[in-house]
Amino acid sequence: MNPLLLWFHKLGSPPYFYRLAGRLLPWLWGLALIGLVAGLYGGLVLAPADYQQSDAFRIIYVHVPSAWMSMFIYAFMAANGFVALVWRIKLSETLAMAAAPIGAAFTAICLATGSIWGKPMWGTWWTWDARLTSELVLLFLYLGVIGLYHAIEDRRQASRAAAFLALIGIVNLPIVHFSVKWWNTLHQGSTVKLFGPSLIDGRMLWPLLVMALATKLLFAASLLSRARVDLLELEAGKEWARQVALAGERT
Amino acid sequence: MNSPTPDEAPPLLQARGLTYLRNDEPIFGPLSFRLYAGDVVLMEGDNGSGKTTLLKVLSGLLEPSAGTVLLNGEPLTLARLSHQVSLLGHLLGIKGDLSPLQNLRFAIGLGGLRPGITPHQALKSVGLEGYEDVPVRQLSAGQKKRVALARLLLVPAALWLLDEPYANLDRDGIALVNRLLELHALRGGAALITSHGAYAYTSGTPRRIDLRDTAVEQAA
Amino acid sequence: MSYGSSASACRALLVRDFSLVWRRRGDALNPVLFAVMVVMLFPFALGPEAAVLARISAGTVLVALLLAGLLSLDALFRSDLEDGSLEQLVLSPHPLPLLLACKILVHWLTTALPLIVAAPVLGELLYLPRDVLPVMMAALALSTPLLSLIGAVCVALTVGMRRSGMLLALLVLPLYVPVLIFAAGACNAAQQGLPVLAPLLWLGAALALALVLAPLACAAALRISLS
């Protein structure tokens, strides 16, 4: 087996993942915290005020990263769900289901901050435009996945059913992303572009990018923390889990 | 398909190291056994020992956590398996709102018809003559079971998986099940039946598999 | 030995399900009654002003039909699961997606079709402009099968649960929203004299995909639920 495949194979084993995640977690939490502080300080204090919205634009430092995360986490969840359904890898099931509540939280933050910003700027808390509606649908999809997962007793069957639902819901992702392009609506287009120049000044851009990175780290940290607990619960009968529990008691 | 002599024929059903876990708790297994044409095997085990789950795994409804099921020497796929397997579970799969005849016609549509028998004849041979058009809801539990047994007679499956076939039946009914099993074995079919031990297959010499016994390798 | 063709299996299934519905034909009318009640509540809540009601009529009828369909959705596999017929269906030698497509067809014919037939009356109760009616009927004809197909996939996911009502609604609604948006979009456009073809075409495209993909997804979901 080639080394990369071997590593993936090893990663898929719960005890190995548990130990690796345990070693990574302090770093991830630390870096995420530093990133969040730096990004927020940069965005809320250092970045200059916008020519049109003055200080109100600063909400993008929370709103935009959470919007990106809401989609990123959904894609992550669906990808893991796919792996879980096709190859029956327990770790993927756990990761997909551990990601769902985090994704729902980011989606909720995105909707809430957008709403708070929308009232003074657009003149309305909420409008049924394509971007907002599809993001709301995304939140409901997350809630559906979480609800389905908790409604089924057998953990593994539950995660497979929920993963299946997540896969069906993935049709919504391109709609969220392209909604501002496909329909000419109230929500503005993308500012930060992967290809081509971004439509934002450099001094305003860097805190946004720091925040984007920090939210990724935050996601990784909370995901690993959650997955560790879930794995321990799922494998409660196994020898390694017993050892972990015993070691926990001793310290 | 060429028909090899019985000696060379692969077993109708073979389980190899079959294991099923639920929430990582083993339900049964590892279990290995073979079923040849003409076999009637009694699966013994207490309540909750995983008999029903085993039948579901063997019928293809559930996927085993480990091990394989071979059918005529070929690994299980649902499409191939279902042509040759008839499952009679705790739930009979019979609609209370319909008559026995309607239920059987549906079963034939779904599973096909064994040559040389009609729904009327099948109902007659399970002792339900005269009940053809009565809604099943109005029949007794034992009579409902007989409708399900009539379905077994009609559908051309070589392997019967019967979960507690004696439950709810009176003495005549038990004798009827045994008669059907014998007939099926004579015709070259095989059957795997579960029982918690209260009734037993009396005629012939049925082989027994005990679910509590892990790693049984029963050579025929 | 004859295992029968898939066509005869479908025929047997259709015959059985229709006779079951016929045996309980009173129950089959419940969704229509429910939709009529929902629609009737709106004039009470909003006042009998014709202009107001006409403005919301198409959307109200659509929502009433959607909810009525949602109510009957849970029963799609419920009785088959409870009496073990579902196991027999899954174990039959014929393609499960095909059999499920038949069941969905029966569900649509027995719950959605009466609703569509009742829709003009419901529209009339709310002063739906006459010239909008054909568009609304077209939107219903395209969207109700879509709702049945999408709903069936979600029901298949929740089929093993004893109480799945609210959860089913939670799973189904986000997937129903786009369908409702396009159906209502066509009706609203018609009401304002704007072109209506685009949303109907979108619904048609979605329906074409769902007709093939939903039974496949439904079968996969059912296998997961029954395991």
Place this chain on the structure above:
Amino acid sequence: MNPTRKRRLVVISLILGAVGIAATLTVFALQQNITYLHTPVEVLAGKVPADARFRLGGMVKAGSIQRAGDSLKTGFTVTDGDADMAVEYTGILPDLFREKQSVIATGRMENGRFVASEVLAKHDENYVPRDVAEAMANAHKKHDIPEKKPTAQ
């Protein structure tokens, strides 16, 4: 052909067929254009029925805002660069509402004026620090370059 393979072939061809039909319908649908909002040019060209409620989109024309002294009534002109449309609105306007700002107004035509029941300001995707914006404006003035229009759509 063995049954499994035959079944797979049937499924794949069905999926391809469905995708084909869906794609065709989508192409037709895209040719019809679903409009979320109409511009003044479209309205003046009679593309919007007389008594329809619709969304009007465009930029607030410079120097067109007139506020009534004693009420919340505001009048302004929305332009899409080619045509102008007078708009009347009573109520509180959003913060971003100002000259040369994209707005979306919902309402209907009355006597040649668009009477709005809701006015939303559309923000564009450009973020520019205030000092840069001022510097740019000055530079444009100096070199007499027409200001870059924020994308109205």
